[in-house]
Every structure is written in structure tokens, then in C-alpha cells.
Amino acid sequence: MSKVLIIEDEQSIAELEKDYLELNRYDVTIETDGEKGLERAKAEHYDIVIIDLMLPNVDGYEVCRQIREVKDIPIVVVSAKKEDIDKIRGLEMGADDYITKPFSPSELVARVKAHLARYERLVGSGERRSNDYIEIRGIKIDKTARRVFVNGEEKILTTKEFDLLTFLASNPNRVFTKEELFHEIWNMESVGDIATVTVHIKKIREKIEMNTSKPQYIETIWGVGYRFKV
Ligand code: CA
Numbered sequence: 001m002s003k004v005l006i007i008e009d010e011q012s013i014a015e016l017e018k019d020y021l022e023l024n025r026y027d028v029t030i031e032t033d034g035e036k037g038l039e040r041a042k043a044e045h046y047d048i049v050i051i052d053l054m055l056p057n058v059d060g061y062e063v064c065r066q067i068r069e070v071k072d073i074p075i076v077v078v079s080a081k082k083e084d085i086d087k088i089r090g091l092e093m094g095a096d097d098y099i100t101k102p103f104s105p106s107e108l109v110a111r112v113k114a115h116l117a118r119y120e121r122l123v124g125s126g127e128r129r130s131n132d133y134i135e136i137r138g139i140k141i142d143k144t145a146r147r148v149f150v151n152g153e154e155k156i157l158t159t160k161e162f163d164l165l166t167f168l169a170s171n172p173n174r175v176f177t178k179e180e181l182f183h184e185i186w187n188m189e190s191v192g193d194i195a196t197v198t199v200h201i202k203k204i205r206e207k208i209e210m211n212t213s214k215p216q217y218i219e220t221i222w223g224v225g226y227r228f229k230v
Helices: 011-023 034-043 060-070 082-091 105-124 159-170 179-188 195-208
Strands: 003-007 027-031 048-052 073-078 098-102 133-136 139-142 149-150 153-155 218-221 223-227
Touching: 003 011, 003 034, 011 027, 011 105, 034 060, 034 133, 048 060, 048 105, 060 073, 073 105, 082 195, 098 105, 133 159, 139 159, 149 195, 159 179, 159 195, 159 223, 179 195, 179 223, 195 218
Parallel strands: 003 027, 003 048, 048 073, 073 098
Antiparallel strands: 133 139, 139 149, 149 153, 218 223
16 A cells, blocks of 8 residues: 655645545555654655645745655645745756645545556666665665665664664654564564564664763663654
């Protein structure tokens, strides 16, 4: 099921878009704020993003530009004002399409379908424009090349360290128990040695944290497990 992120501050419009997309079997997430939407778009995997132009905190132009820096997924811009369309053209901020409000929800669905189909052909044919990145506060994980950079400096992680870090960063702000992480990364029933997880977390921290006793990225939730902070 394709994942759609809608960044739209008008709840009624966001819900309408969501309803129609869900009827067409898309998995839809809504963010109503530019800044939060941008963070989510960068940190998580989506197949397509629909962005309103006039948004609180960070406007749609900037959201679009910043997503485009790290992702090559289709971006559809939605705007209420006719004159904004000229700006979109002029700014060349990397959107693949734009729709003016009011629009029919079925038109939106048709465009989403068309963009996803086109993108899948591009990816399938190896013409993908860039790698798939996760970027959160100074840490950049290149999932395609399996490389990690902290403030621009490359850190060398082992395969399992990379898998563990990428899994946590792909699910930010979610707490995982050691058992869950062991099961996820080592792909076994958690009857094995879950201390392996602790050891790997320690090694990752030594590589990516400035101060391992005050971790900025992977947080220990005492008595529960770990989470990647956003
Ligand atoms: Ca708006």
C-alpha cells in the first residue's frame, strides 16, 4: 500500500483528501504544520507528499524545497491562490505538480495515481535521481549507500549497527524494547541474547554521539528500551 503524507493546515480539506485517498487504498498521514510536516517527510518513508502552500511555521515553498534536497519522491503542491501558481513556476522548488483550490478530490486521486505510476517506472528503470536519506538534527543516514554522516563527517558502522540505527531512526519517537529490536534486526525469536542489543547501542553511541552519557539521538527509556529522539 502506497504511503501518502498530506501537509495541510485546513483540517476539513486534509480530511477530505484523506478520505478519498483511503477509499483508493492509500495509507494516509496528515500533518497540519509546515515544520512538523517537513520533519516527518524527512524522517519517514512516504511514496508521495501533498503540500499546501500557506502553512504555519514553515511555508509550503520551503517544505517542498527541503524535502527535494533529500528525497526524490513525487511532490504535489496545492494552493488556494491563483497567483501562487506563477510563484511555483518561478521558484522551481522541485514540485512535480500543482493543483489550485478548490479542486475535486477525484482529480487529486487521479494525479496521485499518475505520479506514483511514473515514479515507480523511474525507480524500476534505475533512473532514480538520488539516494534515500534519513536526516535528523545533524545525522544523515544514506539508506541506499548504507553510509552514516554526523555533521558532515562519515562514521563507519558495522552492518548490524547500521541496521539498528536505521530502524530506530526510521521510526522516530517510538520506544522499542530490547526484545523487539533483537527480533527486528537479528531476525530471530527473542530467546537469544538480548544483551547483544545493549552492546550494539553502546557502540553506535560511541560513534555518533558527542557525549555518550547524554545521548542526543538514541535515548534510553529506563525499564522499557530505546527510542530515536526527533
Ligand atoms: Ca493553508
